[in-house]
Amino acid sequence: xxxxxxxxxxxxxxxxxxxxxxxxxxxxxxxxxxxxxxxxxxxxxxxxxxxxxxxxxxxxxxxxxxxxxxxxxxxxxxxxxxxxxxxxxxxxxxxxxxxxxxxxxxxxxxxxxxxxxxxxxxxxxxxxxxxxxxxxxxxxxxxxxxxxxxxxxxxxxxxxxxxxxxxxxxxxxxxxxxxxxxxxxxxxxxxxxxxxxxxxxxxxxxxxxxxxxxxxxxxxxxxxxxxxxxxxxxxxxxxxxxxxxxxxxxxxxxxxxxxxxxxxxxxxxxxxxxxxxxxxxxxxxxxxxxxxxxxxxxxxxxxxxxxxxxxxxxxxxxxxxxxxxxxxxxxxxxxxxxxxxxxxxxxxxxxxxxxxxxxxxxxxxxxxxxxxxxxxxxxx
Amino acid sequence: xxxxxxxxxxxxxxxxxxxxxxxxxxxxxxxxxxxxxxxxxxxxxxxxxxxxxxxxxxxxxxxxxxxxxxxxxxxxxxxxxxxxxxxxxxxxxxxxxxxxxxxxxxxxxxxxxxxxxxxxxxxxxxxxxxxxxxxxxxxxxxxxxxxxxxxxxxxxxxxxxxxxxxxxxxxxxxxxxxxxxxxxxxxxxxxxxxxxxxxxxxxxxxxxxxxxxxxxxxxxxxxxxxxxxxxxxxxxxxxxxxxxxxxxxxxxxxxxxxxxxxxxxxxxxxxxxxxxxxxxxxxxxxxxxxxxxxxxxxxxxxxxxxxxxxxxxxxxxxxxxxxxxxxxxxxx
Numbered sequence: 001x002x003x004x005x006x007x008x009x010x011x012x013x014x015x016x017x018x019x020x021x022x023x024x025x026x027x028x029x030x031x032x033x034x035x036x037x038x039x040x041x042x043x044x045x046x047x048x049x050x051x052x053x054x055x056x057x058x059x060x061x062x063x064x065x066x067x068x069x070x071x072x073x074x075x076x077x078x079x080x081x082x083x084x085x086x087x088x089x090x091x092x093x094x095x096x097x098x099x100x101x102x103x104x105x106x107x108x109x110x111x112x113x114x115x116x117x118x119x120x121x122x123x124x125x126x127x128x129x130x131x132x133x134x135x136x137x138x139x140x141x142x143x144x145x146x147x148x149x150x151x152x153x154x155x156x157x158x159x160x161x162x163x164x165x166x167x168x169x170x171x172x173x174x175x176x177x178x179x180x181x182x183x184x185x186x187x188x189x190x191x192x193x194x195x196x197x198x199x200x201x202x203x204x205x206x207x208x209x210x211x212x213x214x215x216x217x218x219x220x221x222x223x224x225x226x227x228x229x230x231x232x233x234x235x236x237x238x239x240x241x242x243x244x245x246x247x248x249x250x251x252x253x254x255x256x257x258x259x260x261x262x263x264x265x266x267x268x269x270x271x272x273x274x275x276x277x278x279x280x281x282x283x284x285x286x287x288x289x290x291x292x293x294x295x296x297x298x299x300x301x302x303x304x305x306x307x308x309x310x311x312x313x314x315x316x317x318x319x320x321x322x323x324x325x326x327x328x329x330x331x332x333x334x335x336x337x338x339x340x341x342x343x344x345x346x347x348x349x350x351x352x353x354x355x356x357x358x359x360x361x362x363x364x365x366x367x368x369x370x371x372x373x374x375x376x377x378x379x380x
Numbered sequence: 381x382x383x384x385x386x387x388x389x390x391x392x393x394x395x396x397x398x399x400x401x402x403x404x405x406x407x408x409x410x411x412x413x414x415x416x417x418x419x420x421x422x423x424x425x426x427x428x429x430x431x432x433x434x435x436x437x438x439x440x441x442x443x444x445x446x447x448x449x450x451x452x453x454x455x456x457x458x459x460x461x462x463x464x465x466x467x468x469x470x471x472x473x474x475x476x477x478x479x480x481x482x483x484x485x486x487x488x489x490x491x492x493x494x495x496x497x498x499x500x501x502x503x504x505x506x507x508x509x510x511x512x513x514x515x516x517x518x519x520x521x522x523x524x525x526x527x528x529x530x531x532x533x534x535x536x537x538x539x540x541x542x543x544x545x546x547x548x549x550x551x552x553x554x555x556x557x558x559x560x561x562x563x564x565x566x567x568x569x570x571x572x573x574x575x576x577x578x579x580x581x582x583x584x585x586x587x588x589x590x591x592x593x594x595x596x597x598x599x600x601x602x603x604x605x606x607x608x609x610x611x612x613x614x615x616x617x618x619x620x621x622x623x624x625x626x627x628x629x630x631x632x633x634x635x636x637x638x639x640x641x642x643x644x645x646x647x648x649x650x651x652x653x654x655x656x657x658x659x660x661x662x663x664x665x666x667x668x669x670x671x672x673x674x675x676x677x678x679x680x681x682x683x684x685x686x687x688x689x690x691x692x693x694x695x696x697x698x699x700x701x702x703x704x705x706x707x708x709x710x711x712x
Contacts, residue, residue, distance in 0.1 A: 200610050346612075369611030376606040376614045379592035379633045380392050380564045 031105035084122030138163030151223035177257035179208025185356035218260035250274035390591035391666030411558030419565020562594025628698020630654035635661035648688030659684035
């Protein structure tokens with residue numbers, strides 16, 4: 001007997017399922033059904049066809065599900081590597097109507113700037129405890145300051161000051177692009193609270209910056225780079241006790257935000273001593289035409305230029321990417337160039353997609369590598 | 381060099397502090413027990429816990445409030461505070477330079493060992509590479525002590541009224557104590573504050589009950605280590621000389637959590653870098669005892685051998701002290 005035929009869905013199929021058997025099957029399982037490396041997605045309802053839409057690069061983005069004969073039960077079994085996280089929806093087709101829906105049998109969902117998704121956790125994945133609120137941990141404060149910029153106008157910036165903040169001390173500065181999304185979808189405030197409490201990173205000040213016109217500002221925009229390195233940091237230095245050394249200054253971005261971070265560092269080499277680049281949209285065309293939107297042409301031009309002339313723009317760069325992302329190729333291609341330029345680079349891949357929870361889950365290793373805390377000085 | 385007449389070094393105290401077995405082992409005369417809790421910056425409830433635990437053992441605590449005293453010193457003596465801040469900057473720069481040198485030395489040593497060449501060709505290079513690691517450590521320890529000495533001389537540390545006032549009060553408290561307790565915490569803070577107040581001589585006659593960071597600062601050499609940091613293993617570094625009141629040992633508390641005990645090469649390096657002191661591994665529930673002549677433990681003492689094995693011995697006598705130790709100068 002093969003492994004697949006031992007799966008719960010195969011047992012149901014072999015039993016010649018009746019309506020009652022399907023009811024019992026639904027009652028007996030949590031969905032999707034996780035059986036070792038096999039994950040079975042299940043939908044129950046009348047439809048012409050049902051597709052599983054997901055973010056697994058390297059396989060069809062929408063996979064047709066199979067109907068259990070003479071029933072309204074649909075299923076698809078995928079093999080997922082251990083500790084995978086997959087965000088998905090079902091496309092239910094009824095005649096000419098097709099509709100993307102959440103998995104009604106799975107309560108686990110995640111919200112990102114593009115909406116709500118069902119989430120499947122592969123074998124061994126647990127949400128890291130350091131991403132969850134801990135009542136024992138002192139909470140940092142968030143306040144809003146307004147930064148004036150000739151090029152970008154006045155921008156509200158959320159500033160995190162750590163628990164136990166004292167004006168007499170000086171703190172490292174972390175600038176976080178797509179700041180509101182990092183706070184809302186990547187639990188960044190909680191993560192900072194927890195990592196500081198554990199002494200895995202030092203107490204620091206974080207500025208959460210949110211774009212108004214994201215693609216225009218983040219696609220290698222000189223005005224945005226000037227805003228970050230001049231208007232923003234100058235303003236913060238007058239308002240908060242921030243250390244002045246570049247090694248005490250970090251810039252964080254994900255997706256196009258990672259492009260904005262690297263381009264700012266490229267335009268002002270050495271200004272930010274630490275970069276955290278998650279799933280950067282580092283599209284290039286020097287080995288063939290890009291299929292992406294023309295709005296991203298400045299990104300392509302930048303990455304092509306960087307590939308031709310890789311430069312040391314920072315001292316430490318943390319790069320991460322999900323293995324289910326289409327951007328995995330671009331990120332893997334970038335890493336050796338960053339290293340060649342003389343920067344210290346750490347690269348991490350995760351069995352996850354292009355999403356905020358992936359970026360959230362990489363914050364611990366990334367931040368504690370870029371800004372090591374005093375943990376190794378403490379002996380309890 | 382003075383050493384503590386008797387000492388009990390406890391394993392880490394991750395939950396509730398337990399002092400009973402240590403106090404029993406020391407068999408102290410009547411009198412209060414001085415408490416140094418500055419490792420936790422005296423902001424956490426550790427002092428209260430120490431007081432309660434001592435109270436349950438029939439002992440009165442004499443808290444030294446080292447952190448508060450240093451705060452008062454800096455408030456009263458702004459030029460000293462400024463000079464001390466400059467010293468910290470210098471020490472930080474020194475650590476970064478040492479780290480850069482050490483990184484290359486360790487990488488080279490590992491690369492030499494990995495090369496697939498006959499031992500007779502490799503060994504001379506391996507010896508040179510190993511010596512480079514030891515040289516990096518020794519130079520750093522010497523520079524660290526020099527920076528402290530320059531600071532002491534520049535400010536006339538021992539003669540400054542703010543320092544003298546606190547030191548005299550502390551010496552009075554210590555002279556009336558039956559023993560001293562040092563808790564864990566931030567090892568560099570404890571060491572820094574004890575050096576600033578020049579307390580080595582006042583501590584020397586007292587039996588010691590200490591653990592983790594508090595015990596590490598009393599050994600000849602303080603080693604920083606953690607193989608399991610979330611951002612990646614930290615390469616062990618020497619913080620500097622300790623006060624050398626606990627002779628012949630280098631301490632590795634929470635060894636099961638903080639050390640990769642399967643990495644024999646790194647453990648052998650660690651053992652060699654603290655030689656002639658012995659690398660003692662401690663975990664929660666452990667206790668080792670110094671009777672003025674030898675170290676011992678009822679269940680044995682876990683030591684790192686020269687080839688990176690963990691060996692358990694019932695007792696050992698410290699080897700000859702390191703020649704030219706800088707601790708005397710650093711602790712005055």
